[in-house]
Amino acid sequence: MVTIIGDGQLARMTQQAAIELGLSCRVLAGAPDSSAAQVTADVVLGDYALEEHVREVSRDSDAVTFDHEHVPNRFLDALIDEGVNVQPQPSALIHAQDKLVMRKKLRELGAPVPAFAAIESADDIAGFFEAVDGQVCLKARRGGYDGKGVWFPATVDEARELVEKLLDKEIPLMAEKKVALVRELSAMVARTPSGEVQAWPAVESLQEDGICVEAVAPAPNSTPEILAAAEQLSRDIATELGVTGVLAVELFETTDENGQPEIIVNELAMRPHNTGHWTQDGCITSQFEQHVRAVLDRPLGSTEPTAPVVVMANVLGAAEDPAMPMHERMDAVWRRFPNAKIHMYGKDWRPRRKIGHVNMLGEDPTRTREQARLAAKFLETAEWED
Amino acid sequence: MVTIIGDGQLARMTQQAAIELGLSCRVLAGAPDSSAAQVTADVVLGDYALEEHVREVSRDSDAVTFDHEHVPNRFLDALIDEGVNVQPQPSALIHAQDKLVMRKKLRELGAPVPAFAAIESADDIAGFFEAVDGQVCLKARRGGYDGKGVWFPATVDEARELVEKLLDKEIPLMAEKKVALVRELSAMVARTPSGEVQAWPAVESLQEDGICVEAVAPAPNSTPEILAAAEQLSRDIATELGVTGVLAVELFETTDENGQPEIIVNELAMRPHNTGHWTQDGCITSQFEQHVRAVLDRPLGSTEPTAPVVVMANVLGAAEDPAMPMHERMDAVWRRFPNAKIHMYGKDWRPRRKIGHVNMLGEDPTRTREQARLAAKFLETAEWED
Structure with a gap:
């Protein structure tokens, strides 16, 4: 049994992936109707900021992992001392928690940082x-x-x-x-405690007001050198920092003094990540399945894509919730795009809140992006953008 | 909320598919540790052969459906009279329950029967x-x-x-x-109460001692005429019988008096079916997602495969349970076949019991079959067949 500290959509989708492996997850949930608690048999209600709750939910777990980075490391150190298998460990997690520690460490490793x-x-x-x-x-x-x-x-x-x-x-x-940004990329890997590392193809991600709204896999219009560099960088960071489970390396693509594309590390996340949702429908092994396998130190799966292009578009709560109920919006999207894979998180509407995403498989990046965006925007607003 | 009467692996995998649609299922389970109950938040313990339990689990459901055909139809008729949305309805289900009724009806429809x-x-x-x-x-x-x-x-x-x-x-x-059998095929469709029908490509299925052990999609070495006939037949049966949700039409392929391939209906199943498990990893829309959408009368998804060949091999309990724990067997399979998609049902070993399956995507039917079989046999016996 794997414990997930967290009750959001990442925990929900990790639970979904665990089911097929014959496993199930226990979640530490703030509320019985939270996204993950809705779909999990083994729910402990509690607060990740209280040590006794973190200890209770961790009892008898084969591994304890997270859907966010906010659990105080001193709780985790204490659990490890007591023999609990915490993955990733605080010594790695600190680099996803404290941006200054991360920057110093990456500079020390020779990774590209501003x-x-x-x-x-x-x-x-x-x-x-x-x-x-x-x-x-x-x-x-x-x-x-x-x-x-x-x-x-x-x-x-x-x-x-x-x-x-x-x-x-x-x-x-x-x-x-500030980086003179061309675009943002994300390079994701999973790593086991034993040191096996598997990388997914790097994606291009699009942010609006600091929130990820789209990811395109593999990152279109990229030189093979940039894609290879992004992958190698994420492998190196995972290994050097001792990351276990899924690692997302958010990257800025910029141009160097010779006008050549260059990548710079923006942030690290040590858990399944929004820019990896495309793997659920577009890859042999999803980030959620891989995370479960990795934190249990089991062999990792193939990260081969199952389509030439996969686009993920987030569904964010609109400024006003449309009158049309969400299930009718989903139906309209399915009628227009029978290949749209809609993932909803069981969350109520709130402006700009992530409430779901759409994955779309295709042949052509421009066309597939357009379709994924149309679908996601309809789910947000009940209106077609075109 | 969708109620599933049944607690086996079909209910478990339907619950898994419902999660991504922002839904969750309620299951009527015979035991709290049954396959589906392990992974479901909303479990009603009870017996499908007791009317009060069937009524209780159906309360406030958007749809009531099944992972087997054994609920007495008089219970379902009573529920329908009370306004419960039962899908499929007894008027269709009877053809999956009583083989004589099915044979008579199919003969009346002009479908090929022995x-x-x-x-x-x-x-x-x-x-x-x-x-x-x-x-x-x-x-x-x-x-x-x-x-x-x-x-x-x-x-x-x-x-x-x-x-x-x-x-x-x-x-x-x-x-x-008795039919002079060449092989068995399975043609699957989903149909909504509104009458939308979507068909998956017909598969070849292999039985051992009457238990399905393998399915290959699409059915290899088939004439286009046979595949088209199988699909049309399953569409017609779904429509004529008023089936809702997933329908599996198990077929015998034989040869007619001119030595040409010919299909004959063997059995009908009105629920997700073992020969449709390949759709979880090899199709845009899995049979489990499609079943949920169909019983809720929502638009159906694309049934396009995501690989040239997809093979499903069942994992059955061996005569003796190997000493090697199942998780180590899974690890060995993953090490050898990083693209093996292993699905386990959370069931204890029992000889010949279905405890899981492996889906394998590939290019070549013979090679992919071999890989899927090797993987499944290792999960059964902890030994490589080759």
């Missing part, structure tokens, strides 16, 4: 602002996601003021040089 | 034995599966004796002319 600095005072940011010609991205070291915890101050005064305000709130900070 | 007769006395079987030159297959009209409830008496005396014994036990009987 200029960065610890920010512990207004003077720190002023100095950094000058050093990078005002191209500043200020980040909370911990806890940010989906565009939260990231700021782009336009002037040095604005930067100073922001830093003072955030430090007053005791938010640890770092700053990076 | 010579058959109701058997209500020893004289009946003696007459039939003579009429078909001793090529007799005696069947219990109800309840047989996996080779149970089928007899092949060699002499008229043996046939008389057998019939007397079975009628004494109050087992209603029928007899058919």
Whole structure:
């Protein structure tokens, strides 16, 4: 039995994958109707921020894993001391939790990272602002996601003021040089405690307001060199950091001084990741199945795609929830696109909330993207964009 | 919410498919650790042969469906009278429950069936034995599966004796002319209450001792005419009988008087079927997802395969359970075949019991069959056949 600390859609889809392996998951859920708890027989209600709840849900588990990075590492260290099999371990997880620790470690490994600095005072940011010609991205070291915890101050005064305000709130900070972005890529691998690593083809991902809205596999219009470099980088990071389970390396593609494409690491996530949802329908082994196999230290599966192009488009809650019920929206999408694979998370509508996604297999990236986007937008708004 | 009456692997895999649609299933389970109950949040413990339990599990369901054909139709008629949405309905189900009713109906529809007769006395079987030159297959009209409830008496005396014994036990009987079998095929469709029908490519299925051990999709070495005839036949049967959800039409392929291939209907099953498990990994829409969509009267999905060949091989309990634990057997299979999709049902070992299956995608039927068989046999015996 595998314990998942977390009750969101990642836990839900991991449970779905575990079923076919003859397994089942136990989840630590904040509410009995949370996304994962709805579909799991073995639910422990509790709070991942309380050590006793984390200990209780971990009892007798073959492995304990996560659908987020927010469990305090001291709880996990204590569990490991007690003999619990926690995967990934805090020594790896810290790099997905603290952006400054991650940046330092990656620089040490020789991985491509932007200029960065610890920010512990207004003077720190002023100095950094000058050093990078005002191209500043200020980040909370911990806890940010989906565009939260990231700021782009336009002037040095604005930067100073922001830093003072955030430090007053005791938010640890770092700053990076803004990357002249061409696009975002994501390179995903899974690694077992024994050291087996399997990589999926790198994808192009599209963000809107900091939220992933689309992933295209494999990343179209890429040089073989960039795809190979992205894969090698994610393999190296997984191995060097001792990651177990699924690792997503979010990448910026930019151009170097010679105008050649170049990749820079943006973030790391040590769990199934939004940019890997396409593997559910477009790959021999999905990221969810692979994560379960990896945390149990079992052999990994083939990551071969089953179609020339696979596009994942997220379904986000619209500004207003359309009058048409979701099941009717799904039906309309299926009528128009009988090959649309709709995944819903059992979540209520809320603006910009991730409530589902659509996977679409195809031959041509442009056409398949268009179809996936039309489908996802209809699920959001009950209107066809075309 | 969809209620499934039944707690076996078909219910388990239907639940798995429902999860991705944002749904969940309620199951009527005989035991809390049954295959489906292990992986379902909403479990009602009870007995499908007790009307009050069937009524209780059906309460507030959007649709009530089945993973077997054994629920008494009078319970279902009563539920329908009370406004419950039962799919498929008893008027269709009766043809999957009573082989004599099925034979009569198919003959009336002009579908290809062997010579058959109701058997209500020893004289009946003696007459039939003579009429078909001793090529007799005696069947219990109800309840047989996996080779149970089928007899092949060699002499008229043996046939008389057998019939007397079975009628004494109050087992209603029928007899058919044995078919000079070339091989078995299975043609599957799904149909909605509104009348939409989608067919999967027909498969070749292999039985050992009356138990399905393998299915190859699409059926290799077939003429286009036979594949088209099998598909049309399954569409017609679904429509004429008013089947809803998944229908499997098990077929015998034989040769007509001119030596041309010909198909004859063997059995009908109105639920996801063993010969459709390949669709989980080899088709845009699996039989389990399609069944859920169909019983809810929602648009059906594409049945396009995602590989040139898909082979499903069943994992049956061996005569003795090997010392090597199942998870180690799975690991050995994954090491040798990283593309093997292993599905386990959470069932304990018992000789000849269906405990899992392997799906394998490939290019060449012979090679893919060999791989799938090797994998399944290793899971059974912990030994490589080659």
